[in-house]
Amino acid sequence: MRTLRGRALFFVPALALLAVFVVYPVVNTVWLSFFTSEGQFALLGNYGEVLSQPEMFDPRGFARGFPYGALVHNVMWIVIHLPLTAGLGLVLAVILREIRGGAIVKSIIFLGMVTPMVVGGVILRFLFDGNVGILPSLMSIVGIPRRTLTAYPDTALFSLILGSLWLWTPFSMILYSAGLETIPDYVYEAAVIDGASPMRAFFAITVPMLRPVTGVVITMTFLWVLKIFDIVYVATMGGPGGASNVLALQMYMYAFREFDANSAAVVATLLMLVALAVSIPTFRSVRGEQP
Amino acid sequence: MRRKVVFLLLTVLAVFSLTGLAAEKKLTVISGWSGPEMDAFMPVLKEFEKETGIRVDYQIYRAEDLAVLLPAQFDSKTAPADVIFMWAWFINKQAQNGHVLEVTGALNESDFVPGVLDAVKSGGKLWGAPYTGKIKPGFWYRKSFFKQHGLAVPNTWEEFVDLCARIKKLPGVRAPIASGNGVGWPLSDVTEHFIATFGGPEMTRDLIAGKVKWTDPAVRAIFENRLAPLLKAGYFSEPIEWTMAADLWWAGDYALFFMGSWITGMVKDPADLGVFALPGARGLVFGTDYAFVPAYTKYPAEARKLLAHLATRGQTLQVAAGGHIATYTGAPLDVYPPVDREVAALLRGREALPDLDDTIGGEWQPAFWDQLKLLWVSPDRVGEVLDTLQRKAGK
Numbered sequence: 001m002r003t004l005r006g007r008a009l010f011f012v013p014a015l016a017l018l019a020v021f022v023v024y025p026v027v028n029t030v031w032l033s034f035f036t037s038e039g040q041f042a043l044l045g046n047y048g049e050v051l052s053q054p055e056m057f058d059p060r061g062f063a064r065g066f067p068y069g070a071l072v073h074n075v076m077w078i079v080i081h082l083p084l085t086a087g088l089g090l091v092l093a094v095i096l097r098e099i100r101g102g103a104i105v106k107s108i109i110f111l112g113m114v115t116p117m118v119v120g121g122v123i124l125r126f127l128f129d130g131n132v133g134i135l136p137s138l139m140s141i142v143g144i145p146r147r148t149l150t151a152y153p154d155t156a157l158f159s160l161i162l163g164s165l166w167l168w169t170p171f172s173m174i175l176y177s178a179g180l181e182t183i184p185d186y187v188y189e190a191a192v193i194d195g196a197s198p199m200r201a202f203f204a205i206t207v208p209m210l211r212p213v214t215g216v217v218i219t220m221t222f223l224w225v226l227k228i229f230d231i232v233y234v235a236t237m238g239g240p241g242g243a244s245n246v247l248a249l250q251m252y253m254y255a256f257r258e259f260d261a262n263s264a265a266v267v268a269t270l271l272m273l274v275a276l277a278v279s280i281p282t283f284r285s286v287r288g289e290q291p
Numbered sequence: 292m293r294r295k296v297v298f299l300l301l302t303v304l305a306v307f308s309l310t311g312l313a314a315e316k317k318l319t320v321i322s323g324w325s326g327p328e329m330d331a332f333m334p335v336l337k338e339f340e341k342e343t344g345i346r347v348d349y350q351i352y353r354a355e356d357l358a359v360l361l362p363a364q365f366d367s368k369t370a371p372a373d374v375i376f377m378w379a380w381f382i383n384k385q386a387q388n389g390h391v392l393e394v395t396g397a398l399n400e401s402d403f404v405p406g407v408l409d410a411v412k413s414g415g416k417l418w419g420a421p422y423t424g425k426i427k428p429g430f431w432y433r434k435s436f437f438k439q440h441g442l443a444v445p446n447t448w449e450e451f452v453d454l455c456a457r458i459k460k461l462p463g464v465r466a467p468i469a470s471g472n473g474v475g476w477p478l479s480d481v482t483e484h485f486i487a488t489f490g491g492p493e494m495t496r497d498l499i500a501g502k503v504k505w506t507d508p509a510v511r512a513i514f515e516n517r518l519a520p521l522l523k524a525g526y527f528s529e530p531i532e533w534t535m536a537a538d539l540w541w542a543g544d545y546a547l548f549f550m551g552s553w554i555t556g557m558v559k560d561p562a563d564l565g566v567f568a569l570p571g572a573r574g575l576v577f578g579t580d581y582a583f584v585p586a587y588t589k590y591p592a593e594a595r596k597l598l599a600h601l602a603t604r605g606q607t608l609q610v611a612a613g614g615h616i617a618t619y620t621g622a623p624l625d626v627y628p629p630v631d632r633e634v635a636a637l638l639r640g641r642e643a644l645p646d647l648d649d650t651i652g653g654e655w656q657p658a659f660w661d662q663l664k665l666l667w668v669s670p671d672r673v674g675e676v677l678d679t680l681q682r683k684a685g686k
Contacts, residue, residue, distance in 0.1 A: 054679075064675075130529060131539065151472075151529050152668045237474060237657075240530075241665025241676070256359040258654045 026272070032265035050266040055242060055250055066153040066243035070250040073157055077225050077246065080161050081168070086217050088165065089172025094206065096173075097180055106177065113170035121234025124163035125150060128235075135159075150236050153243035160244055164231055168224060172217045179213035180206070219282040223275055247271055317346035318590060318597055322376035322580075323353045326534075327557050331612035335605040342600070345593055354378055355474050355657075361585075365390040370585035373594040374601065376422065379410035380652035382583045386418040392584040393418060397595045398602055407618045410645070411581050419583035420602040423615035427480045427576040427646075428637045429568035430468065430547040431540075431554055437565065442546070444567045448517075451570055455526040458546040467526045469545035470667060471533030475660020476648070478530060481549040482518065482663055483576055483647045484569060489513045492574035492642040499650050505681040514666075514673045522670035530667050551578065552634045556614030561630040568637060577643035579618055651684070658683040 036042050050056060054069060061068035068076075092109065096102035115123070130136050130148035140146045149159040183206065191201045207214075229248035232238060238245035238253075247267055255264035324332050329351065336347045350372060352360070357377055364370055365385060385391050395417040400408055403421060411419035437443070440461055445451040458467035471477030487495050490513055497503040503510060521527060528536070528545060540548040541558055548554070555561045568575060582601055584594040606619040611626040616635055627635070648656045662676045 064672075125532075129532075131531060131535065148529055148531070151664065153665060237661065239475075239661040239664045240668060241662055241672075241679070243665070253654070253657075257657060259362065 029265045029268050029272075032262055033269045035262055037260055037262050046262055046266050047270075050254075050263050055245060055253075056247075056267075058242075066157065067241060067245060069242075070238075070245045070247045073245060074226065074228075074247050076157065077161055077164075077228060078222060080158075081164060081225050082218065082221050085165055085169045085221055086172050086214065088169045089174075089217065090176045090207075090210070090214075092169070092173045093176035093180055094202065097177065106173065109173060110170040112166045113168070113174070115167060117167065117230035118234050120163070120167045121231040124160065124231060125235045127163060128159045150244075151240060153240055156236050156240060156244040160231055160235055163235070164225075164228070167231070168221065172221065175213050175217050176210060179210045183209050215282050215285060219279050222278050226271060226275055316590060316593070317348055318374065318593055319348045319350060319372040320374045320376075320582075320597070321350045321352050321357070321372040322582075323351065325351045328553060328614070331556055331614065332609065334612070335601065335608045338604065338608055339597055339600045343593075343596065345597075347597065353474075354381075357381075361385070361390075365585065365587070368587050370587040372585070373588040373590060374582050374584055374597050376580055376582045378649050378652055379419070379579075379581045380650060382411050382419040382581055383413050384652075385583075386413060386416075390586050391418045392586050392588065392591055392594070394420060394584060394595055394598060397599050402603065402619060402621055404618045404620060407579055410579070410650070411583070419581045420598045421618040422580040422582055422601055423606050423609050424577050424579040424618050425551040425553050425614070426616060426634055426637065426643075427484060427549075427551045427578065428566050428634050429484060429572070429575075430549050431564060431566045432547050433541070433543075433563050434565045435563050436543060436546060440546075444565070445570055447570050452521070455521065455524070455547075459524075459526060461546070463543065464546060465539075465544045466528040467545065468521075468528065468547045468549065469536040469540040470527045470530050471536040471548065471550060472530030472664065473533050474657070475664055477533045477536075477550065478663040478667060479648045479659055480551065480576065483644075484549065484572065485513055485518050486510070486647070487574040487576065487644055488569040488572040489517055492644055495574065495576075495644050495647055499645065499647055501684065505677045505684060511673070511677060514677060519666075519670040519673050522667060527667065530664055552616060552631065553614035555628065555630045555634065556612060561613065561628065564630055566634065566637065568641075572641060574642035574644045575637065576646050577616070578646035578649060655680075655683045 033046055034041060034043055036046065051071075054060075054067075057069035057071045058067055061072065067073070092106075096106050099105075112120075127133050128135055128149035130146045130151075133148070135149065136146040149155040187205055187209075188201055191205060196204065227248050228246055229252065232244055232246050232249050233252070236244045238249045248271070251264045251267035251271070254260045254267065320336060322332070329349070333349065336349060339345070340347055352371075354377055357375065358381060360371065361375070361377075361381075362385075365388070382391060386393075393416050398408075398417070398420055400417075404424075407421045407424070408417060411417060411421070432442075440458075442454060442457065445454050455467040458464055470481070483495065486498070490509060494503060494509065498505070498510070531539065533550075536545070537548065537550070537554065537557060539545055555564060558564060582598060584591065584598055588594045603619050603621060606615075606617040607622040607626060609615045610617045610622055610631065611628075613628045613631060616631065624632070648659050651659075659680060662679050665672060666676045
């Protein structure tokens with residue numbers, strides 16, 4: 001018992017820090033979201049108010065085009081970015097494992113990951129600039145007129161999503177590379193003896209055996225995309241006309257432009273709930289598969 | 292003997308710490324000026340250091356960033372600097388919350404352009420000081436470019452449209468007018484110029500006061516009949532980062548550039564600069580820079596002294612560097628570079644108007660910038676832009 005108590009003492013500093021810097025802010029944020037800025041209890045009134053704003057959801061977008069509202073933009077970001085970054089990461093990890101100098105190529109690709117997101121946002125701004133950007137230059141070669149892709153409502157969000165692939169794919173590539181090392185060679189050797197083609201081995205061995213890694217990649221990428229802020233803030237500030245606005249940026253706008261902590265708390269709570277709804281089952285299923 | 296040594300050491304230590312403390316008294320100034328604008332501002336601070344012996348550090352923060360940073364700092368009773376340049380609406384708002392040091396009496400109010408102090412006055416008290424102002428006079432052009440292509444300054448709206456059409460046909464020119472973009476303010480400047488020209492100074496003032504709606508037919512007409520047709524015709528470029536736009540315009544990629552008077556301090560040959568307002572403009576925006584002392588400064592007396600220096604002698608030094616117009620009437624006219632005298636001449640017979648988005652401020656300001664970015668690339672969405680602006684204004 002004494003030993004147990006002694007051991008428990010070591011947890012106290014960490015628990016205290018967690019309580020002050022995680023638990024209290026979370027509880028306080030949720031609490032704030034139920035009150036109006038005048039301090040009146042509104043239960044879900046704030047949620048209704050925030051979700052009915054065009055900045056959050058703009059159904060007119062389905063007839064007219066961007067903006068659709070931050071909520072839809074985040075969904076689009078997840079639907080496009082997540083499969084691409086996971087798929088690209090896996091393909092790159094498999095290919096670079098097989099080729100000579102793959103480690104060097106991996107290191108170069110990984111530079112995108114170590115680039116601070118704010119710097120990444122600035123680079124993206126120039127990458128898509130009609131005057132100096134690489135992409136508009138390449139597009140002009142094939143006859144597409146040069147234009148600043150982040151300046152137009154129909155291309156701003158897609159440009160950012162495309163640019164974010166460069167910044168985030170290295171993460172999935174590295175995780176998949178580590179996962180590939182855990183698959184024993186004899187499994188592939190047995191498959192070759194049985195006459196399996198490389199493609200068949202990829203889908204029958206590599207993909208299933210990397211399932212726990214895929215779970216982590218999907219969860220981490222989902223969370224990253226859900227809270228995406230810095231790239232958008234620096235590259236487009238959510239514009240033009242809110243066409244690339246996302247939830248985290250809208251939360252920032254409520255908090256630091258409108259000084260409306262309650263509306264910001266609503267967005268923060270929604271983000272937290274979605275993050276929990278996705279991450280808890282994924283981590284559970286991954287843990288269940290571990291030996 | 293040992294006691295004597297200890298006493299001597301302690302004395303030396305005390306003297307050093309006292310002199311050290313005295314030497315450490317320094318003030319920090321924050322403004323958004325960087326690059327050539329900062330180079331022109333630094334002599335103003337150096338002069339203060341020379342006169343008082345107080346060291347002054349300079350830090351660059353954009354006003355948009357300060358709007359986020361300062362409220363949190365003030366709530367915790369701290370301030371990142373002793374003198375901060377900021378929007379007038381922000382200074383007044385923070386003064387109401389007790390975060391600004393009152394500076395009534397620090398300036399002789401009769402030494403300034405009439406009305407310029409009103410923006411930082413409330414409750415009969417003065418909360419900030421005016422620095423120099425910048426006129427947003429209209430469209431800048433290179434005289435050499437106009438001469439080379441046989442172009443002339445327009446005297447009517449039709450001539451202006453015709454000028455744009457002629458420029459658009461010139462080989463090597465991407466668009467007649469370069470649209471500067473930052474967080475969005477250069478687009479707001481040109482839009483305000485259209486409002487002041489076709490709606491008159493009274494429309495600018497009424498929009499600021501909320502007496503006229505953004506969806507008002509008269510406002511809508513300016514956007515739909517004046518601005519949008521030019522955008523649709525491709526006479527404005529797409530928004531380009533404004534310093535890059537300035538370089539491209541100077542290099543001849545664009546012929547006209549709407550910018551404030553500070554452009555005169557940014558170009559290689561100010562003598563080659565010409566400027567014209569939209570024909571019929573009865574008012575021009577005269578945007579004044581304001582500075583204030585946070586209530587949490589460690590050196591209130593010295594900070595007030597620096598503020599007074601900036602508002603008086605500092606203005607004289609600043610205008611001599613070009614690009615600025617003094618709000619301090621004691622700044623002699625002969626210190627202005629010739630090109631600034633030309634800018635000042637544009638104000639003759641026209642009303643000096645407050646900067647619309649800087650005066651309204653708050654959440655409306657970034658919404659204005661963002662909606663104009665949308666309008667610039669999608670001019671057919673005028674109605675939607677104006678509806679959004681009105682919705683934000685009504686909040």
